[in-house]
Amino acid sequence: xxxxxxxxxxxxxxxxxxxxxxxxxxxxxxxxxxxxxxxxxxxxxxxxxxxxxxxxxxxxxxxxxxxxxxxxxxxxxxxxxxxxxxxxxxxxxxxxxxxxxxxxxxxxxxxxxxxxxxxxxxxxxxxxxxxxxxxxxxxxxxxxxxxxxxxxxxxxxxxxxxxxxxxxxxxxxxxxxxxxxxxxxxxxxxxxxxxxxxxxxxxxxxxxxxxxxxxxxxxxxxxxxxxxxxxxxxxxxxxxxxxxxxxxxxxxxxxxxxxxxxxxxxxxxxxxxxxxxxxxxxxxxxxxxxxxxxxxxxxxxxxxxxxxxxxxxxxxxxxxxxxxxxxxxxxxxxxxxxxxxxxxxxxxxxxxxxxxxxxxxxxxxxxxxxxxxxxxxxxxxxxxxxxxxxxxxxxxxxxxxx
Amino acid sequence: xxxxxxxxxxxxxxxxxxxxxxxxxxxxxxxxxxxxxxxxxxxxxxxxxxxxxxxxxxxxxxxxxxxxxxxxxxxxxxxxxxxxxxxxxxxxxxxxxxxxxxxxxxxxxxxxxxxxxxxxxxxxxxxxxxxxxxxxxxxxxxxxxxxxxxxxxxxxxxxxxxxxxxxxxxxxxxxxxxx
Numbered sequence: 179x180x181x182x183x184x185x186x187x188x189x190x191x192x193x194x195x196x197x198x199x200x201x202x203x204x205x206x207x208x209x210x211x212x213x214x215x216x217x218x219x220x221x222x223x224x225x226x227x228x229x230x231x232x233x234x235x236x237x238x239x240x241x242x243x244x245x246x247x248x249x250x251x252x253x254x255x256x257x258x259x260x261x262x263x264x265x266x267x268x269x270x271x272x273x274x275x276x277x278x279x280x281x282x283x284x285x286x287x288x289x290x291x292x293x294x295x296x297x298x299x300x301x302x303x304x305x306x307x308x309x310x311x312x313x314x315x316x317x318x319x320x321x322x323x324x325x326x327x328x329x330x331x332x333x334x335x336x337x338x339x340x341x342x343x344x345x346x347x348x349x350x351x352x353x354x355x356x357x358x359x360x361x362x363x364x365x366x367x368x369x370x371x372x373x374x375x376x377x378x379x380x381x382x383x384x385x386x387x388x389x390x391x392x393x394x395x396x397x398x399x400x401x402x403x404x405x406x407x408x409x410x411x412x413x414x415x416x417x418x419x420x421x422x423x424x425x426x427x428x429x430x431x432x433x434x435x436x437x438x439x440x441x442x443x444x445x446x447x448x449x450x451x452x453x454x455x456x457x458x459x460x461x462x463x464x465x466x467x468x469x470x471x472x473x474x475x476x477x478x479x480x481x482x483x484x485x486x487x488x489x490x491x492x493x494x495x496x497x498x499x500x501x502x503x504x505x506x507x508x509x510x511x512x513x514x515x516x517x518x519x520x521x522x523x524x525x526x527x528x529x530x531x532x533x534x535x536x537x538x539x540x541x542x543x544x545x546x547x548x549x550x551x552x553x554x555x556x557x558x559x560x561x562x563x564x565x566x567x568x569x570x571x572x573x574x575x576x577x578x579x580x
Numbered sequence: 581x582x583x584x585x586x587x588x589x590x591x592x593x594x595x596x597x598x599x600x601x602x603x604x605x606x607x608x609x610x611x612x613x614x615x616x617x618x619x620x621x622x623x624x625x626x627x628x629x630x631x632x633x634x635x636x637x638x639x640x641x642x643x644x645x646x647x648x649x650x651x652x653x654x655x656x657x658x659x660x661x662x663x664x665x666x667x668x669x670x671x672x673x674x675x676x677x678x679x680x681x682x683x684x685x686x687x688x689x690x691x692x693x694x695x696x697x698x699x700x701x702x703x704x705x706x707x708x709x710x711x712x713x714x715x716x717x718x719x720x721x722x723x724x725x726x727x728x729x730x731x732x733x734x735x736x737x738x739x740x741x742x743x744x745x746x747x748x749x750x751x752x753x754x755x756x757x758x759x
Contacts, residue, residue, distance in 0.1 A: 195750065196595035226723040240730040247737065248720060254746050255753040263753045270723065 183215040183574060186299035188314040190284065190306050192222040192264070193465070202465040203329070203489060204305050204382040205259050210384040210563040211570050212260025219299065220262055221291075223269040223284045223313060235272040235283060245270050249291045267291045271366075277342035278306050284313040292317060301574050306330055307349045307356070308342060315352050325355040325573060327381055328363050331410070331486050337370055350374045355573055357381035359487040362507035381573070383489055384566035387558045389469035391498040394550040395476035398500065398541055400431050402475035404468060404490045405482065407438030412481040412504075414447055419481075419533035421451045431456050432479075435463040435471060472497035475538075480504055481533065483526055488512040492561050495520055495554050502533070502540055512557065518543070520553035583749065584715040586725040588634060588702045596721055599749040601626040608717075613709045615702070627663045632713075634705040641693035643686075651682060691759040707732045717744040 187208060187514050191201025204220075212218050236242060249267070258264035269287040271280050291341075296319035304314035304326040311326040318324050326349070330336065337343045350371055352355055357379050358364045368375035384513065402418065405411040413434065424430045434444075441459065448454040463471060468490075472478060478494030480503040488509035494501050500521040503509045512522050521544075524536035559565060583603050587596050596612060603610045604626050610628035616637045625631055643652070653682050655678055663671030710718075716732075720726055737743065 194595060195598040195748070196592040226725045226726070228727055238727070238730075241727050244730050244733060245726050247734070248726065248745055248747075251737075252746050254750075257751045257753045264750075266747055266750075268723075268724070268726075268747050 183571070184217045184299045184360060185211070185215050185219075185301045185303060186297045186314075186318075187218065187262075188219045188223065188288065188297075188302060188310045188317075188513075188517045189220065189302040190223045190225065190269070190309045191438045192220065192224070194222070194224065198221055198464050199462060205385045205465075206386070206563070207303075207566070207570070208262050209259035210567040212262045215262075216566060216573050218260070220258055220264045221267055221288060221297075221313075222264060223267050223288060223310060225280065225283075226268045229272055229274045229275045230553045233272060234272065235279060235319070237272075242270065245287075246290050249287065250293060253291070265291070274416070277336045278345055281308050281312045281342065281345050283314040284309040287331055288313040288317050288475070293341070296320075297322065301325075303570070303574075307353070308336060308346055311349050311353065312345065315343045323354040323356065323574070324352070326353050327357040327359065329359050329383075329486055330363075331484065333363060333366055335540070337366070343370070346365040347371055347374075350377065353377075355379065357573075359383055360485070360508035360549065362484070363486050370383070379395070379573075381569055382561050382566050383487055384563045385489065385492045385496050385557070385561040386469055387554070387562050389473055389497055390554065391473040394498055394500065394529075394545055396545055396547070398477040398537075398544060399429050400433070400474075400476040401479050402435065402471065402477065402494075402499070403479050403481070404435045404463070404471070404493075405480070406436045407434070407440040407444055409440070411436075411438075412483055412485050413444050415528070416479060416481045417444065417447055417451055417453065417457070417528035419537070420457070421453050422530060422534045423537055424453060424456060432460075433458045433460060433471075433475060435468070437459045437462045468493055469497050472499045475499060475551070477502055477521075479533075480506070480509060482506045482509075485509055491566050492557050495550065495557055496561075498550055498554060500540070500544060500548055500550050502537055504533075512561075513553075516553040516556050518547065519549040519556075521548060521550075581717045581744070582609045583611070583717040583719060584704060584710065584713050585610070585614075585719040585721050585749075586729070587612060587614050587721040588636075588706050588711070588728055589722060589724045590615045590617060590620075591618060591722045591724070593617070595748070597623040597625050597720075599719070601630045602751075603749045604628040611713060611715075613706055613713075632709045634702050634709070635704045636698040636705065639694065639697050639701050641690040641697060643688040643690070647686060651686070655682075703728050703731060710736075716742075717746070719746050719749055721748065 191204055193202055193205055208220055256264040269283055271283045297317050300322050302314045302318045302322050302324045304310040307326045307328055314324050350404045356377050364378050407413055421433050448457045474495045478499050478501045482504055485506045485508040491501055491503050491509045492512055502522050504526050505523050517523050522536045522540035524532050585600055600610050600612050613632045617631050659671045659675045
């Protein structure tokens with residue numbers, strides 16, 4: 179416990195009873211660092227869309243007045259990970275896709291919630307700079323140091339909006355430290371704002387290494403995907419590749435953990451492909467259940483087109499499960515140097531035979547020419563709770579030492 | 581305490597079911613103001629929780645009489661008659677096609693009016709349900725609870741300053757600090 183560290187975390191994403199996996203990595207960060215903080219308060223700025231589509235936020239001032247009144251009387255500090263305190267701050271936002279309005283709303287409602295006073299903490303760490311980061315900068319006390327971490331998979335679209343892009347540049351300028359979780363985000367921000375390239379640093383999401391199987395699986399027959407059922411994750415591609423692999427080995431099974439709008443379509447596709455009896459749709463899974471799920475399958479398969487970081491890939495290896503992963507950005511980075519030990523990478527391609535070939539090659543090599551334990555230890559040194567907490571403390575404390 | 585969850589659209593059913601159950605577990609008398617949906621089957625509300633349905637989802641903009649007669653009753657009735665014989669398969673297929681390509685777009689065209697009617701009904705139903713309920717803790721569980729609350733909540737807050745209002749029911753921090 180460090181009595182000097184009084185930290186506020188400001189985030190638009192945090193697990194809640196409706197979406198228990200949303201922002202699970204922010205809660206993991208809170209859990210990782212809480213033991214080293216005297217006080218740790220989390221401000222969850224969840225978007226609450228109001229009004230007609232396209233209408234400005236102030237179209238109905240009565241709603242805004244009422245919400246301000248409710249925020250002022252509704253602070254019920256909640257218990258969260260590691261003994262930290264959680265404040266839910268419903269953030270009324272207009273129903274539009276302009277990030278600048280969401281950025282403004284985040285700052286406005288946090289200020290309202292705080293009663294116009296600044297955040298009490300001398301260290302503020304925000305997630306998602308355009309919303310959480312801006313809210314933190316606008317509500318931090320003058321002597322506070324404000325850090326932020328970018329995770330967003332939508333950043334490229336955000337930077338195409340001129341007002342949001344200008345806001346982002348101001349955030350980069352004002353932040354005391356600016357972190358990204360993977361190379362794709364680093365490269366995008368550095369290319370868009372070259373004068374801030376030197377300011378960008380890496381910081382990892384912490385991963386639980388506490389649940390591992392006794393030994394690596396020998397036959398890679400029970401496949402697992404942990405992914406939202408959306409276009410970017412390419413589960414349709416996975417189903418077709420699985421069908422082709424299963425033609426040669428009818429004993430294959432596939433578990434799909436995750437939910438999304440495409441679920442009915444994908445369930446129909448599994449029927450049409452004749453693999454419905456071998457595919458199980460689990461729906462949303464509580465983050466706490468993921469390590470056990472990983473440890474009870476033989477192979478983790480990831481088909482995403484684009485990722486900012488490879489959380490689930492690290493989670494699979496933390497559980498001792500080999501991986502078959504698309505080169506989608508973040509995953510390449512986390513597996514650099516341990517590709518053959520961890521499993522098999524393959525190129526993002528629309529042809530399912532690319533995945534089939536990668537699976538057959540891995541099956542040929544595994545387990546003699548893979549070393550999941552070595553991959554696990556390599557990742558533990560980079561992504562364990564202890565390592566990531568130490569990295570945060572090093573960042574938070576270095577300015578204080580200057 | 582007597583807790584009422586206000587969730588006029590019930591946008592976050594899973595959370596509503598979990599939080600109202602947790603409130604009942606904690607010994608509170610709990611009721612929810614919610615909207616009917618077949619999706620409640622996936623996240624059922626605890627039987628200890630009293631539910632006041634708004635009835636909004638049953639409301640639709642009325643279909644013009646001519647449409648109802650000439651585009652719905654007559655063609656679908658004819659297909660039903662035909663489907664009683666050996667042409668059941670084709671008749672069923674044609675019926676589905678008719679609903680999808682003819683009646684579907686007409687229903688979608690009435691959707692803005694349906695939305696307006698449901699909104700008006702929700703507003704009235706929520707205000708009435710709150711007026712009838714006895715409570716000392718209100719959970720404004722979703723954005724529309726605040727939007728519809730402008731009609732009755734400001735006066736209630738004036739009259740009952742001791743009323744507890746929150747946006748969720750979740751475990752409190754053991755040692756709640758002032759912010």
